[in-house]
Amino acid sequence: MSLKDKYAIVGIGYTDQGRVPGRSALSFYVEACANAIEDAGLRREDIDGLISYRYFQPAQGEREVTPYVIAQHLGLAPKYLSQEANCARSHLAHALGVLEAGLCHYVVVAYADNALSNNRFFDEISVDRAVFGQFGAVADYAMAARRAMHTFRTSPDSWKQIAVGQRKWANLNPRAMFYDRPLTAEDYYNSRWLVEPFRVADCCLVSDGGRAYVVTSVERARDLRHQPVAIMGIGQHNPSCYVDQALYLAGPTGAKLAGETALKMAGIGLGDIDACEIYDCFTYTVEITLQDYGFFGPGEGLDWFKNGTIEPGGRLPVNTSGGQLSEAYFMGLTPLTEAAMQLMGRCGDRQLGAKTNTKTPEIILCSDNGGILQTHCCTILRKI
Amino acid sequence: MTYQKPLPQPNADTRPFWDGCKQHQLRFQKCRNCQHVRWPPSILCPLCYSHDTEWIVASGKGKIYTFVVYHQAFHKAFESDLPYVTAIIELEEGPHLLSNIVGCDPGEIECDMPVQVAWEDINEDFALPKFRIVEISKGPDT
Numbered sequence: 001m002s003l004k005d006k007y008a009i010v011g012i013g014y015t016d017q018g019r020v021p022g023r024s025a026l027s028f029y030v031e032a033c034a035n036a037i038e039d040a041g042l043r044r045e046d047i048d049g050l051i052s053y054r055y056f057q058p059a060q061g062e063r064e065v066t067p068y069v070i071a072q073h074l075g076l077a078p079k080y081l082s083q084e085a086n087c088a089r090s091h092l093a094h095a096l097g098v099l100e101a102g103l104c105h106y107v108v109v110a111y112a113d114n115a116l117s118n119n120r121f122f123d124e125i126s127v128d129r130a131v132f133g134q135f136g137a138v139a140d141y142a143m144a145a146r147r148a149m150h151t152f153r154t155s156p157d158s159w160k161q162i163a164v165g166q167r168k169w170a171n172l173n174p175r176a177m178f179y180d181r182p183l184t185a186e187d188y189y190n191s192r193w194l195v196e197p198f199r200v201a202d203c204c205l206v207s208d209g210g211r212a213y214v215v216t217s218v219e220r221a222r223d224l225r226h227q228p229v230a231i232m233g234i235g236q237h238n239p240s241c242y243v244d245q246a247l248y249l250a251g252p253t254g255a256k257l258a259g260e261t262a263l264k265m266a267g268i269g270l271g272d273i274d275a276c277e278i279y280d281c282f283t284y285t286v287e288i289t290l291q292d293y294g295f296f297g298p299g300e301g302l303d304w305f306k307n308g309t310i311e312p313g314g315r316l317p318v319n320t321s322g323g324q325l326s327e328a329y330f331m332g333l334t335p336l337t338e339a340a341m342q343l344m345g346r347c348g349d350r351q352l353g354a355k356t357n358t359k360t361p362e363i364i365l366c367s368d369n370g371g372i373l374q375t376h377c378c379t380i381l382r383k384i
Numbered sequence: 385m386t387y388q389k390p391l392p393q394p395n396a397d398t399r400p401f402w403d404g405c406k407q408h409q410l411r412f413q414k415c416r417n418c419q420h421v422r423w424p425p426s427i428l429c430p431l432c433y434s435h436d437t438e439w440i441v442a443s444g445k446g447k448i449y450t451f452v453v454y455h456q457a458f459h460k461a462f463e464s465d466l467p468y469v470t471a472i473i474e475l476e477e478g479p480h481l482l483s484n485i486v487g488c489d490p491g492e493i494e495c496d497m498p499v500q501v502a503w504e505d506i507n508e509d510f511a512l513p514k515f516r517i518v519e520i521s522k523g524p525d526t
Contacts, residue, residue, distance in 0.1 A: 135458035150495035
């Protein structure tokens with residue numbers, strides 16, 4: 001039996017975010033989870049599943065944030081606890097699996113970090129790259145973007161429209177790290193080169209803070225506080241090659257098959273999508289993801305993004321919180337939680353609908369990818 | 385002055401590669417069953433799962449699959465190299481290799497340019513395979 005519309009996101013947990021010094025990663029996890037449980041209108045006794053990220057080395061003097069440490073601090077004794085959950089993009093599929101198996105009824109999924117205050121450097125651990133001066137995800141994604149410039153003639157002129165468009169959404173979102181800082185096309189071109197072809201303005205934020213959500217069955221969701229947001233479709237594809245051997249840097253990435261799988265499960269087409277929340281570690285990631293989903297053909301992004309397509313008032317809003325480029329970085333939870341909040345109608349000045357001169361959303365498509373385009377998850381959410 | 389940049393850390397899988405580099409040879413594993421040349425090294429062929437493997441010496445010729453230009457150093461020892469270029473080289477035998485493009489202005493580089501290995505002996509134990517752009521012959525003078 002299909003999982004379509006069987007499970008729903010019912011609560012979202014936020015914390016202070018941005019630069020929030022003097023806080024452990026654990027404190028953000030605990031606060032985000034507690035807020036998500038409260039937001040759903042549940043008690044801690046109801047929570048019988050917990051899945052959290054576990055990969056990064058903790059900051060000096062902090063202990064590793066395992067799921068059981070988080071559970072201890074929340075007074076939880078779940079029936080199901082993830083122990084080796086490395087990938088935020090897999091957590092929802094993981095949660096659906098344990099719910100469907102009947103192992104538990106209410107699962108909390110969380111990601112948090114004190115990445116900004118702790119000066120976290122995002123890199124895969126691989127010493128032989130360092131021999132040649134290759135460090136960090138910026139350079140790896142910049143290599144993908146450069147290949148795409150060669151293959152289908154994209155350029156910073158396309159990426160500028162993504163950075164500028166998303167910033168306009170952030171300027172409507174008081175939680176966003178760049179709420180008070182507009183970005184013009186001129187500002188984009190004046191942004192300094194980091195690893196060319198990427199400027200600083202092409203790169204996502206590094207953030208302190210946390211994000212969590214609660215997922216349960218649609219049946220149980222109907223008794224809770226908020227409009228349930230159903231998982232209508234979900235698909236993953238993980239081509240898995242490290243950047244130096246990958247032949248999909250300019251697409252098709254895992255987004256193509258993951259997107260087709262999610263749309264097929266949902267039984268809809270791209271024309272039914274009212275908005276997108278796309279994992280945006282870098283501007284180019286947004287372009288290649290939307291291209292691989294089929295919103296436009298290879299190289300047509302420049303024209304497609306023109307005239308504010310993704311901005312407030314645009315025909316296909318993208319990354320309505322400001323995204324990871326302009327709101328805050330919480331892995332795949334930045335896009336997924338924003339989609340749920342929009343469908344619940346809880347987004348204030350940035351709310352899709354009459355307030356932002358956009359269509360009131362019924363269906364929102366979310367993406368999440370990991371590594372250097374090695375993994376991809378597409379999730380389609382809707383009001384139910 | 386001693387070499388300040390990170391050194392290779394050979395492991396059981398990569399030691400034959402780095403031993404080859406020391407002799408200015410680019411060595412890769414080749415599957416004896418399906419002829420696939422692979423990188424990184426592995427216990428078996430990822431295409432046919434055969435364990436029957438030999439090490440071959442590659443020509444050192446290839447082309448630039450993609451490249452980037454660092455304008456910020458993420459490691460102190462690379463500061464004096466800025467702006468420097470890292471690239472993925474598509475070798476004519478098949479494997480891609482992460483390396484540097486040296487000996488040219490970063491602004492001149494384009495994807496698919498032909499390159500040739502240029503060895504850099506960094507200390508007594510290691511040589512690094514870096515790459516230079518090959519000047520394309522304009523053909524014989526007439």
